[in-house]
Amino acid sequence: MNNAKAYSAASATSPLARTTIPRRDPTEHDVQIEILFCGICHSDLHSVRNEWSSLMPTVYPIVPGHEIVGRVTNVGSAVTKFKPGDLAGVGCMVDSDRTCPHCQADLEQFCPNMTLTFNSPDKHLGGVTYGGYSDSIVVNERFVLHIPSNLDLAGVAPLHCAGITTYSPMRHWGVIKGKKVGVVGLGGLGHMGVKFARAFGAHVVVFTTSPGKKEDALRLGANEVVVSRNADEMKKHAGSFDFILDTISADHDINAYINLLGHDGNLTLVGAPEKPLAVSAFGLLFGRRSLSGSLIGGIAETQEMLDFCGKHNITADVEVIPIQKVNEAYERLLKSDVKYRFSIDMASLKSR
Numbered sequence: 017m018n019n020a021k022a023y024s025a026a027s028a029t030s031p032l033a034r035t036t037i038p039r040r041d042p043t044e045h046d047v048q049i050e051i052l053f054c055g056i057c058h059s060d061l062h063s064v065r066n067e068w069s070s071l072m073p074t075v076y077p078i079v080p081g082h083e084i085v086g087r088v089t090n091v092g093s094a095v096t097k098f099k100p101g102d103l104a105g106v107g108c109m110v111d112s113d114r115t116c117p118h119c120q121a122d123l124e125q126f127c128p129n130m131t132l133t134f135n136s137p138d139k140h141l142g143g144v145t146y147g148g149y150s151d152s153i154v155v156n157e158r159f160v161l162h163i164p165s166n167l168d169l170a171g172v173a174p175l176h177c178a179g180i181t182t183y184s185p186m187r188h189w190g191v192i193k194g195k196k197v198g199v200v201g202l203g204g205l206g207h208m209g210v211k212f213a214r215a216f217g218a219h220v221v222v223f224t225t226s227p228g229k230k231e232d233a234l235r236l237g238a239n240e241v242v243v244s245r246n247a248d249e250m251k252k253h254a255g256s257f258d259f260i261l262d263t264i265s266a267d268h269d270i271n272a273y274i275n276l277l278g279h280d281g282n283l284t285l286v287g288a289p290e291k292p293l294a295v296s297a298f299g300l301l302f303g304r305r306s307l308s309g310s311l312i313g314g315i316a317e318t319q320e321m322l323d324f325c326g327k328h329n330i331t332a333d334v335e336v337i338p339i340q341k342v343n344e345a346y347e348r349l350l351k352s353d354v355k356y357r358f359s360i361d362m363a364s365l366k367s368r
C-alpha cells in the first residue's frame with residue numbers, strides 16, 4: 017500500500033484539509049497515476065456537504081474530485097494500454113461489473129455495480145473510494161483515458177465530467193451541421209455545451225438570465241444570445257430548435273424552453289434542480305417533442321470526446337488554483353463566480 021497526500025473533509029460542516037490516504041499497490045491490470053490537475057465539479061461540493069444524502073449519503077472522511085488528469089508512474093504486468101510517462105485521465109467512474117447489459121453496450125455509467133471515483137465502496141481496500149484531490153490514484157486500465165498531447169492539461173481535467181456530460185447527449189440526439197441548438201445557462205456545463213455544439217457545426221443559441229454574459233457567450237462560440245427574461249426575444253425562437261441542452265440546476269420554467277422546440281425536438285436535462293420541475297403535457301404533445309436526461313457518458317464515448325477535443329483544440333476555460341484555496345473556491349462556486357471551472361494544480365499539494 018502507498019500513502020498519498022490528499023485533501024479531505026471530516027464532516028458535512030468541515031472545510032477540506034490536508035490529510036494522508038492509502039492507495040493500493042497496482043494490481044496486474046492497474047495504472048498508477050501522478051495527478052497533475054483536478055477540476056472542481058459542483059457535485060464535489062454537494063457530496064462534501066452531504067446535500068445528496070437521500071440518493072448517495074456521504075461517508076466521511078471524503079476526498080472528492082472526478083476530473084483528473086496526470087501522468088502514468090507505474091503499470092501492472094498485464095496492462096497494455098498505458099506505459100509510464102503517458103498522460104492519463106480519470107473521470108467519474110473507476111470500475112463496473114463489465115457484464116450487465118449497460119456495460120455490454122459501452123454505457124458503464126448506468127451499470128448497477130458501477131464504482132464512482134469517490135464515495136463508492138472500495139472493492140480493493142474496503143471503506144470508500146477516494147477521488148482526485150490527491151497527488152496520486154490507482155485505477156484499472158479500462159477506466160483510464162488517453163489524453164491528446166496538444167491540449168493544456170489544466171483545461172483538460174474538466175472534460176472528464178463537464179465535457180462528457182454535455183458531449184454525450186448532443187451525440188445521442190444527433191447534433192450535427194445545420195441543426196439549431198440551444199444551451200440554457202452559461203456555467204461549467206453550459207460553456208462546454210456551447211463549444212461542442214459549435215464544433216459539431218450547429219447554429220448555437222445561448223439562453224442566459226444575465227445580459228452581462230452576452231459577449232462571453234459569443235466568444236465561446238454562440239451564434240446568438242437570448243436573455244431569457246425577455247419574452248419578445250424568446251418568442252422569436254418559438255418552435256425552431258432541434259435540440260436544447262438545459263444545464264440549470266436551480267428551479268426554472270422548463271415549459272418556456274419546451275415551447276422553443278420544433279417537431280421531434282428534444283430537450284435534455286443535465287442539471288439537477290432540487291425540486292421537481294412542472295412540465296405541461298401540451299408542450300410535449302404538440303410537435304411530438306421529448307424531454308430527457310443524460311448522465312456523463314461511457315468510457316468509450318469519453319475517449320471519443322477527448323480525441324474530438326484534441327482534434328478541435330477544445331478545453332474548458334479554467335481558473336487554476338492551488339489546493340490551499342479549495343474552500344474559498346467552493347464559496348465562489350456557490351455564487352457562480354468562476355469562468356468557467358476551477359482546476360486545482362496538484363503541484364501545490366507538495367507545499368504547505
Ligand SMILES: [Zn+2]
Nearest residue numbers: 057059177178
Ligand atoms: Zn462532476
Ligand SMILES: [Zn+2]
Nearest residue numbers: 114116119127
Ligand atoms: Zn455493468
